Amino acid sequence: MASAPSLKIPNPSSPAASATSRDRRHLLVTIPSTVASPTSPRRRSASLAVAFAAASASAASINGGGVPKINGHPRINGFEPAAGLRVAFQGAPGAYSEFAAKTALLGCDTLPCRAFADAISAVERGLADRAILPVESTMEGAALRNYDLLLRHDLRVVQEISLFVNYCLLAMPGVSPAEVRRVISHPVALAHCGRALAQLGLHRCEPVEDTAGAVEMLRSNRLLDTAAIASPRAALLYGLDVLAHGVQDESWNVTRFLLLAAPTSLAAAGAAVHPKQTPLKTSMVVAHRGGSMVVLLKVLSAFSRRNINLTKLEVINSSSKEDKAPVFILDVKAKGTLRAFPHVLYVDFEGSTEDPKAMEAIDEISQTAELVRILGCYAADPNVYDLH
Template sequence: MFLRSLDSDTAIRLYRSRVWFEQVALPFSLSLHGKQGRKDQNDKSTRYAGARRLATDDRSALQVPARRNRMFNYATELLRSSSRITGANKPPPARGGLRPRPCWAWLQLMPAVSGGRPPFLTRANGDNKDLTSVDGHGFGRVTTTQQNGGPAGMLTRTHRAYLTDGPSTLCPALPAYTTNSQLPNTDRKALCLLASDINWESEEWDLALAITVTGSRKTRPPYSRERAPASDGAVAHPRSGLRRASGLNVDTGRFRCSTTVVLDLKSARCRLEANAASNRSTGRPGEAPTGPPPSRPAHLARWTRRTLQGGEVILVKTREPPPTTPLVFASKLRPTHARRAPARPPPSNPHPPLPRRSMAYTSSLHLPKHLLLPNPRRTTRRPSSVSFVPAAAANTSGGVNGHAPEKPTPKPNGSKKGVNGINGVNGSKKGVNGINGKKKGVNGHVNGRHADRIHLSVSTGGGQDGSGLRVAFQGAPGAYSEFAAKTALPGCDTVPCRAFADALAAVERGGADRAILPVESTMEGTALRNYDLLLRHDLVVVQEINLFVHYCLLAMPGVRAAEVRRVISHPMALAHCGRALARLGVDREPVEDTAGAVEMLRSNRMLDTAAIASPRAADLYGLDVLAHGLQDESWNVTRFLLLSRPPSPVALPVDSDAKTSMVVAHRGGSMMVLLKVLSAFSSRNINLTKLEVINNEDGASAAAAAGAGGHPPVMILDTKARGAPTLRAFPHVLYVDCEGASHDPRVREAIQEIEKFAVFVRVLGCYAADSTVYDLQ
């Protein structure tokens, strides 16, 4: 079902309704059709062929979901085809000779779904109007006036069009530059003028590009409903000698059949450059570039010469930039094509390489792939009915970090083990959990490995799914941290913060209930900076989440991989994709977070820049995915910790494995201390899941002496200091995660033993161990 063909007026109305395009949930398709008004033997071969190509080949090719970026591609194709249809590179026929017969291309919209109202016919305000029944006042009315003037070779006319939204509201002016195909290069100048007229940074511009196909004046174009004011007078066209008839929407005495497609100018500009680049070697569209890139004006010149002759460019300013203030990034990037952008030194790297202070570590992220699960928001695998040991019910006082020590709860399955299965290395003597009749440890551990894991709900302190909780995360919406938060607490409200420190501070101040913090990844190990942050705040770990991190290369719609010169993203993401980026041969710019990079890309309309982020971020911001799975290692998991104010509001499930995280600080003799710590755990058969040894003594003294240089000591908030919580500096620190709850007697005893030789021990939290890896897909 074809709704209608688009003449330029309708296209502009459609353009005005582009909000629909952005908001539709249902896909629809575009069909391009070409038509020749009257067969003309002389012109048929080239022109009709072009038209037919549109009608047949492209029709099937275009049965794909059409978003605006898709439209843009089609429009480009249309441009190319139209130039072929018109034979734009040929000189116009002499007066009296054979004239090209009108042929035109229509852009038609066709809903891809049958039945119901096509989605794009619904206005954002819910007011449904069928496009076919729209009159000039419904969606905007185009009036054109024409001014003559301009020396030969320059713009010959300027159309000014106004969109009116209803009878009273005057919408922004639409300067339109009409080129005269009789004068070579005017279109190029017009386009250059357009390009240079735009304040790329502060305004949002869009381009409606009308392809004008000239034809016989005997054929009345089907769309010319708008009448040009007669006051402009009749103008003799230099070649045709025909006089423009007052009242006709023609300016040269020849009829135009316009196909107006709605383009984003900056995307179009990107495409201009893309075309120019692809024309470098051969000058023919679509062929691979071989030579060095020409200068920018040459790009435009080439492109316009080949495709815009006989065309009309209408620049449509439609909206001001959105009032929302974007996140402030450490290195604010500017689009390279910014008009008169002053040359700037490259922004300093806000994320210098992470210091490798640690001597050794064991990662808790040696997670088998079979544990990969989709995001629980889309899975129902977590059973809802599990028993809990409510934090409030913990009966003894004196616990660490708000976790009250508690007597071991007898296992419901009659296991002889203690709570949480920490007693029984390798699970050899563990209780049977009754799954498949296998000899298992509590919670499905077989020989210490996770199998048939039962997913346990955790009492969250808010609703069961975290509803009513505000979780602060670093970055813009769409950051991996946000997905991790939503994975942990699907019902929560996420609160974007500029930095991790802000997210943690927000929880401390009560501005948020939880904060989410990435602390290690399979590819990069421990994120020491984030651990340092954690230690500086009086927060407790209440949950861990392992998220499979799948990186994509995202770019503005229409941008191709070959056009990307620079990639921006979170430093961790850049590091994770190091080899892939080296292969691409692009510059790298770190920004605060992955989604922030995407947002920056979009708001600045960077056409030579791509961002590394998640596929969800691409959806969220409407960007194209140029490449999937950019990470150098296929197995890339990041472990996040969910933090809360103490005491922990989260109750541990009785039958879950628990984990306790702690930090141990000591004075020198690090190896001896390390051995003693290990012995305190191993003598009680407590397994460690993470051990990170930080030794900053040299750096600390150097830093103290010189005021800079070296690694500063680790600052830990001593929450039990007399008076008020105090930040203390420690050059020797161990991060330890062990299996078992902090109130488990063995864990408690181990901690007490460590406290005898360490200067400081702080339990960072006790939470349900969850080695499931969640996936965004």
């Protein structure tokens, strides 16, 4: 059957400040973020489909018709091929996490898992060499809360990758837009596309476990009155029609992923992701029980006086009065004790833990904070990659 015609949806404007307003527990400051908006002015198009097509054409033009780029960056990051490396991800085949893994580690094998915790468990049990977790997005901030999951386990961040997320409306072959009565996808994807779906008259939205799972459900049950929100790669993988491209409410939609490895594999991982002359980034968590502002100022002062740039600073404050759960952190230095803290700071800074200045800053912070844990030191990657 011929493919259904693509819908053209007027691109709704939205205040950029709404990206982090959904999670009022947290203060997130990114300086600068790997998922920040492009420096050049964002050009609005008459439709989301046209906007994405224009962006793709512009990217190809910048690169002289070679490898496509997003915001001037190539989609392939130049790391060594990783054939045979097993990467666990949450979701069904075709999920954004799987594409991020295959982009970050060329030629790797992927292991689908039902939950993020299962992906981490696969690494701990030796069933996978890496786990990949989405941790931040331009539309959700850090509301994904996978950092909290990372803190409960003894894994290390060994790589980062930021992926341009292009949501598409997919349907069974031959199904026309007028036949669609409901939309299924991951709850975050549905939230990201709320206004565009409303403009299409699609008000019946039902959440499922993940975007690729929605596509799998659509295909296996041959649902002719249902569309799914997923990636264009998922459409190719499952043989579905794309009814509309770029149905996200914000045209610039980027998610940052972290790849995790067990401590025992750190030596091999370091050789793979730390090429010579590559700028390094370190992620750490600072936990304390009182004097939240004192510790925050201590962190800022310790890095500022040594001219060390921060690329991320997230402050989490929980309180029993406000019925907010504390953050649990595995204290790897205390025989794996799981400890609860009401105040936590996530910090990313430019440089390595082996840098004397960085070591001095960490020691200074440790004198005030109750717990400081290094989550990983890895190659900094400011690029944003697409799925084309």
